[in-house]
Amino acid sequence: MYKNRLGVMGLFSFLMLFSIVSTSHAELWELVIDVNVEKGAIYSGDSVIITGKVVDQAYKPIGGAEVFIKAGSYTTKAFTDPWGVFRGEIKDFERIPGTYIVNVVGSWYGMTGLSSAKFQVKGEASPVSALQEKLSTDEARKYLSSNESDFEKNPIGQTLFKYYRGLLDELILEQKIATEPSEEKIHVEQQRLIAENLRNQAIDKFKPGAGTYEGFQYNYYINGLDPKIKDLVISQLNFTKNNFEEAQKIRNEILANGGTYEEARQAYLDKISIPKEILEEFNQEKINQESEESPDENQPSEEDSENQ
CATH class of the missing domain: 2.60.40.10 (Immunoglobulins)
Known part of the structure; x- marks a missing residue:
């Protein structure tokens, strides 16, 4: 009896080993x-x-x-x-x-x-893009293009139909929320409009113009300059004044055409920022121009020539 049981167990073990070896061999790729x-x-x-x-x-x-x-x-x-x-x-x-x-x-x-x-x-990954990814598969398109009645006798199909319909509703809601401006954005825009209106009111009231390039203080400053550099300083001030006027014009045009305050401000700063090289070039041109206009001290004048 014991020998028979041992034989049966041995045969069972052999069959199990054969089954494992056969299964492993079947899954082995060539x-x-x-x-x-x-x-x-x-x-x-x-x-x-x-x-x-x-x-x-x-x-x-x-x-x-x-x-x-x-x-x-x-x-x-x-x-x-x-x-x-x-x-x-x-x-x-x-x-x-x-x-x-x-x-x-x-x-x-x-x-x-x-x-x-x-x-x-x-x-x-944003929620919207994740939902779009799930709804872009062939399976999702299949169920979204079908009716629930098509799966009356298919419980799995009904479950998947409801699942993808639910994802579609989530996507629609996410896109709606994404397109609506947040309270913070609305507040910032309101503050920008208020500041812009106050700025325009102040301009209309005080009419500051392009800057303080005239009046008593301006004349006092110019008259106190060394005559040798007076004309050069006046030219530099006029050059700066023109830049400010053009910068303000550019800023106002951007705001009038629907641009943001930040865009207008940046354009304004870009215009009034004068590189050192340009200013030095302007000064040199002015010096050269004055040298050409003034007679050479070493050259005799027409009156001196006649006396000689």
């Missing part, structure tokens, strides 16, 4: 594929470069093998060279940030191999 993603992290819209090598179980390179590469809904095809090496490129991989898997299937005269690798798309 081709071995080594896959590598050239850049482990990319930005949405970049190309994904996949390289690798196809060999047999003896690690002998397989040349001429067809390699099918798939990442999400993106696919491409490549062939191995005589050394078993392949290179494929998925162009413009536009997906929301996250981790993705690229699957590679190689085939050669009835032999097949499968391998995969991971890569990341950098960035932060």
